Amino acid sequence: GDQVEQSPSALSLHEGTGSALRCNFTTTMRAVQWFQQNSRGSLINLFYLASGTKENGRLKSTFNSKESYSTLHIRDAQLEDSGTYFCAAANTGYQNFYFGKGTSLTVIP
Amino acid sequence: EAAVTQSPRNKVAVTGGKVTLSCNQTNNHNNMYWYRQDTGHGLRLIHYSYGAGSTEKGDIPDGYKASRPSQENFSLILELATPSQTSVYFCASGEGTASQNTLYFGAGTRLSVL
Numbered sequence: 001g002d003q004v005e006q007s008p009s010a011l012s013l014h015e016g017t018g019s020a021l022r023c024n025f026t027t028t029m030r031a032v033q034w035f036q037q038n039s040r041g042s043l044i045n046l047f048y049l050a051s052g053t054k055e056n057g058r059l060k061s062t063f064n065s066k067e068s069y070s071t072l073h074i075r076d077a078q079l080e081d082s083g084t085y086f087c088a089a090a091n092t093g094y095q096n097f098y099f100g101k102g103t104s105l106t107v108i109p
Numbered sequence: 110e111a112a113v114t115q116s117p118r119n120k121v122a123v124t125g126g127k128v129t130l131s132c133n134q135t136n137n138h139n140n141m142y143w144y145r146q147d148t149g150h151g152l153r154l155i156h157y158s159y160g161a162g163s164t165e166k167g168d169i170p171d172g173y174k175a176s177r178p179s180q181e182n183f184s185l186i187l188e189l190a191t192p193s194q195t196s197v198y199f200c201a202s203g204e205g206t207a208s209q210n211t212l213y214f215g216a217g218t219r220l221s222v223l
Contacts, residue, residue, distance in 0.1 A: 043214040095205060101151040
């Protein structure tokens with residue numbers, strides 16, 4: 001079965017609003033990273049976390065290994081935030097990252 | 110800025126033919142990875158490497174071989190391509206340390222096997 005479960009699968013936000021994306025893990029993970037896939041198909045790394053919380057501009061991510069989840073918060077959403085967001089997590093050795101199926105985000109003017 | 114370059118960007122192959130996808134990274138990263146992306150599956154790991162001369166099987170290695178002749182280059186080889194291997198393929202590199210293994214992706218290769 002899938003080790004990384006992402007929710008929601010799709011999300012629409014009006015410009016200026018915010019929401020949270022979530023990944024749940026079915027096994028203990030040691031690191032997580034979040035990516036945005038833009039309209040050109042490019043995968044852009046947003047965060048790498050081995051624990052705790054990181055923030056970058058309008059984005060904030062938290063990783064709780066003990067409770068087996070990670071979140072990505074987007075605030076003040078902009079049109080350029082549209083795309084598909086993936087989380088990927090590694091269980092042993094930090095080498096092999098398992099991807100979730102993604103959240104498709106549409107920001108509406 | 111991390112740089113991972115894939116070639117070709119698009120490829121049409123015939124069933125039973127041999128296909129080689131190439132990846133070059135200028136980051137001096139230890140680890141390199143090949144993923145495929147299909148609708149409904151996200152990204153799935155095919156092969157990865159810890160350094161020159163090493164290749165490891167990922168989650169879906171059947172029908173694929175990999176080659177890491179140098180730190181910079183990592184190839185994915187389809188000896189006998191099948192239509193089920195039609196997909197978008199991504200290469201990535203990462204430092205491979207416990208504290209940091211951020212993955213940097215190439216732009217992808219769109220492969221169609223007819």
